[in-house]
Amino acid sequence: MSITKEKVAEIKQKANDIRISLIEALIEAKSGHSGGSLGMSDVFATLYFHALKHDPKKPDWEERDRLLLSNGHICPVLYSTMAHAGYFPLEDMKTLRKFGSPLQGHPHREFLPALESSSGPLGSGLSQAAGMAIVLKREKRDSFVYCLTSDGEHNAGNTWEAVMIAGKEKLGNLIQIIDRNYIQIDGSTEDIMPLDPFSDKYRAFNWHVVEVDGHNIEDIARGIEEAKMIKNQPTIIIAQTILGKGVSFMENRYEWHGAPPGKGPDDIVPKDKQGEVALKELREKVL
């Protein structure tokens, strides 16, 4: 199923709306993770508005594809996408990280039952996805399990334990999409704990590897289509992304990993103007 030009334009607009809503929510929350959330907006928009088999009105639909966010700290993009897709009112975004909110600082399915899993502690999402995929495969059901991960959490042993079992069980229904932005909290991934040659590592573990530009909707959609065709191996889609994509003063700067507008480095934009400038940039043009 190739993607039409009209669909691409629609998804680009959605990705922009998702970015605006998550930045508004982070400004209101006064804490939370901007960088990865902006960086994965195009991937999330492509998933929820094109690739995923889901029904926001029936989140417990048995036939749905499952999507787990392993790197739970970028939940602003998950929440914003789910709100735009109709899982809950966009109005709820204002409650992000506040007492009693369905939108906990890291995802918690007790507060937001439409989530497939709670997450936050890194490295444990992929193996939950593998567990789901094993059951689906053994029961010959045709849903896919998508697991969104970060490059930083590939420092964790639990991630590689999951990589091994997914290869062993030949989980063709498991599609991992990694936010490969080369940035983690303390700096560059290649300084802190080098992951390259990253795709070779996955091939060595019997995974199918697809590399895509994580900000090119056609490319993301193509990568997902290719992954779905691979029946006897799990697939990792390595999405090359830019942390902070869409807000010029945040792009590629690790200091924006865990900061909301107003709390980030102020060498380019003063703290009290960061929210305003970010929203202005996002409202002026669709990427």
Added chain:
Amino acid sequence: MIKEDVKLNPHIFNEDVEQQPIRVGFGEGLVIAAEQNEKVYGLCADLTDSTKMDKFAEKFPERFIEIGVAEQNLATVGSGVAAMGKIPFISSYAMFSPGRNWEQIRTTICYNDRPVKIAGSHAGVSVGPDGGTHQAIEDIGIMRMLPRMVVLSPCDVIEAKKATIACAGTMDPTYLRLAREKTPIITTEDTPFEIGKAQLFFEGENAVAGIVATGALVHKALVAAKELQEEGISVSILNLSTIKPLDTKSIKVLAEKTGALVTVEEHQVAGGMGSAVVEYLAENHPVPIEFIGVRDEFGQSGEPNELIEHYGMGVSHIKEAVKKVIEKKK
């Protein structure tokens, strides 16, 4: 004397009382649970034979997942399997699961509210020659502290079978504590078992102290009670096979009737079953207490009974503790 209504094994005090490892009951119970309910899955971390998941794996290969030596994966794949509506049992040695994978159990099982059943075999110092690295004596503490977690600690092979079958029928995350060594068979198929319900196994006339015991040491507590009775000291024994949720009613009745308690467990005194009992009593019905358990030490190699004696958990230690706690009442 032994309470008749709980229908215990009449040969409990015989020298040649039949013995079997508690973990064997888990293996038998899992097969029965899987026959009763097709949602039951089994996952193991390269210890299928010694955790007694082997019979399940042979009989239900389509519901068995071999994880390899990866206990963090054991818990998290288990969580994913549970997310698909299954009831997964995950088994390893208690030292590694829940010992190594505690945070994964906390986040992906308890916080996520998934009905994963964690079977931790080889708990306690009675693992023996393998030494301290393989003797889990902190597991009750780290499991009972987790919200939603049910903690079961059966006293023999038959109770372990019943506990396995019973927890397969609930949606609660559950820790099932199992032991390696052969231990005397105390109960029978007719002995009542219910999650959350303690059973009075031994009732002394006008008992002057109560013993709350769990797991493999329940038999030693029974022997101690019998010997004390022969010395003219009357005690009662509660078998606490569910450590959480705590059967506070039975504990309160025992404390009220006897006025002093001894807790008996093959575990660190800090944070274990005795602590759970005392947390409740301190707020609701304080009585003098003595603890039997390991006191802030690691285990080591040795024969099981040798280690039980070394760490102060033998029959003579239980009797001493009873006498001491009775003194405290004065």
